[in-house]
Amino acid sequence: MKRLLIVDDEPFIVNGMYEFMLLGSGLELDVYKAFSGDEALEWLQRTKMDIVISDIRMPSMSGLQLLEVIRKRWPYCKVILLTGYNEFDYVYQAIKHDGVRYLLKTEGYDKILELVRVAIAEIDEARKSEDLIATANRQMKMALPILQKDLFTGILRGERHTTEQRNYLFRQLALLLDAESEVFLIIGRLENTNRAESTIRVKMAFERYIGNEYKSVFLTMEDNLLVWFVQPMKNVRVEGAQEDRLEIKGSEIGQVIVPQLKGMLELVLEMCEATFGFTVHFIIDGQSASWEQVADRFAILRAGSGSLPAIGGGGSIVEYPYPKPNTSIAIENETLDLAMRQMKRMDLLANFLESGRREEFLELLKELLYSAEIAIDRKMVHAALGIYYPLSLLLLSHIHTWQMEQRFNEVNGFVPQVIRDPSTSVNQAAEAFRHIAPLLFEWRQNAQNSHAHTAISHVQDYLLANLDKDLSLVRLAEVSRLNPSYLSRLFKQVTGVNLNVFIQEARLNKAMELLRDSDYKVYEIARLAGYEYAPYFTKIFKKNVGVSPQEYRDHLNKSQ
Template identity: 35%
Template structure:
């Protein structure tokens, strides 16, 4: 998804351009509007913008001042200035910056459309991930990456010394670009619908490629280290790069950058690697001492998501006081670790296949003794019981039955029972995801009805419900069978009809009540939906009543 922000202090120009680009049906282009430089700042501070089409002369905040903000917050954003004949001094300053173009207002809409399409083409070409992957590979030595990954996997288990002195020494030896004295942010990523991989090496290679893509994007404004964790998921530890966020708390500007940039990482992974991804950002900075607990908390929060998580970017907050203790993650037997990872990741088919292979390898061994079978049974049972307790499913799964090895008529029946129990857990997980998705959709519908006069753009709704716009749109469509934008339009039409029928307000007041400050825009919107202007609708209703 690409976002075009149109900025002009003359509403008729802003609305006209938005209508023209909306009518072109350019795939994956979302159009945002701002009627002043201040409103443009609100957009830039709340979400990623890819192209800004702006008047260069505006009161309050002109185009050049806006350009400075864009360069600090979104380095990849392209800018097209609309200028008059007397603006060449400003234009000369603007075009010295990378990614800036200008058009004369007298050149007409066709030229503006052509310029925006050209910028979109350039963005798509620049998005080709082979170049990014090659740059990332050149920046990181393979052995160094592996060494850093192994080191942080030990840190996540809480078994390593995390004192600032020890971390400083380790970071120096391993060439880790992070500061032990500074706080960190975490991003957890999952490969949701990866193409089937034939081997462990294939899965690791796919995850590593996704990690390298993330590294290439994040390094624009952060210092970061990424790794593939013990569950095959992606984890990044990040700190703001020097001067990345300007004055004030350096972490505040980084979270919005990460939310927007992760959408680009998702598009790159899908286009280049054929993988869908989901990401969860912990926006609370914390100390290295809290790393294991924060990591466990992040994994838990990613599990409690709405829907299946495909293309999701979710931002969570955590109380730093809750992340100061030791990690609750215990060391598992090496042979059960992959199985636990599949259960945690919700990979039903792979889990059941792995459990079948593991049990078959024990049961088919003539030298296997009963005590070894019991050991495997209770190890898997405890793993399932731990999952049940963490997900608070004790009312759905009987712990007593789960721990009764002797209650089964045969060893084979005992492991079939474990497989059925695991399958039930996966079904409960899918049901929970669907239920949370339904709750989110109901919340969106209620919010739309209660705030019908306000800005209900997908970007604003996504910020309100803490999802990225693309995921929120898809979640709503899957759960309701209707596009979110269509639902909003229908809600506005319903409310407009009620207000017009009541006759208590003028037409332009009705338009403002349903989110249209411009009477012309409201009339055009209403006629497109009903075939009549608002005034014609009101008069026809009066005639019918008499």
């Protein structure tokens, strides 16, 4: 909704144009009025205006002086200046500014409406103009490294995307990696060196020796960790494979790719040590991983990267081994590893919960609970509780923040007790978390709806108690502490009625009540109902009620 300010020192002109723009233009406008340049300045200091219609000749501050203020404060505001015929030559020279038009007062509302429509079209067009698009594209290009890092950092934390979403994101961020193919992870760890300078150099060496054969994305992490996501430039095949087996995955592709990558990493390592004089350690995943597996693989590699010592002052290259020995110790270690990796995803789960991303939250929760149940099946209750306790703390904190304690306590059965202390019934904990999770989103939505209704109820109470005062959208936004456009949308969403229509009906109802129950004169009732200009009130009243205010009062008196 565009905001339109009408400025003139003649009330009948302002009120007539206000009525026309608000009720007769057919445009969805938020219309304001000012009876002097100084009053217009007050509005311009309180809120942004999209269009200003102003008389040129006004006492105290002329329309041209007001124009200069508008140009400085709201440079994208469109201005329509109104004046008499004999000022044309003077005005023509004075208003050679972009976004400013001149109109004779004698040309009428239809011509003014035409210029307002043109102004609205220009505003809309400017928002999608070639210059803005070019600027946005340049800014997007500059921001690509940051956006790419955010995306891949999220993937390492366990954030999931559908294949369609991933394809879209990769295209938008100009990534060469294939969103549907598996990927190799390589982790590097710098040792006792200037991190910023060494990171640039090791990245340069990596691109020199590996960039011709492989596509990659590079990230820097905390603790001097470097991470590469790597894919071959083209499909890889095993020697002697059939033509229909060009696409190979997992450990089979690892047999082809990993030895080559290790050989290339040796060249990178030698360049860093011999040319640049610093040590770096690499750990490479022994098989490719799907994008859904990347977070778990990264957690394992990261844990292993901390145990890579320098031997003889040099770096190292280690391949994460496959498969693991099938022993009870290996199974126990694998279970603990799985539980630890899931615990590290609690931050991501909390982010999904706080941002209201229900489906992602429930999907990740499902994975966490599955890992806990595996631990319980393997008689490793401590590993399961390592997931349940942080999860309990997260949900209870959310319940407290959103003041859901009463609803939580009213949940039947064992659920509240187990959520508070999962150790009281470890075998029922997963069921309790599955039961409560969707309820949190339902309760939160209800709370948000309640907050919205409370806010709108407060606005309604205010305007009904202040019908004779300023009830502009800007003023109501100040009262509700919401921005004007959001308040307008929220009011319509909650009540089903446009805010301006609600105010108009409330003022007319107030006027009818005063006409019926008081001895005030019509012009006094107009002011008490919020109409500053009595003729305007009479016109609006007759248009909506069918008779003039005096005729309405006379009819009531006759019927008594």
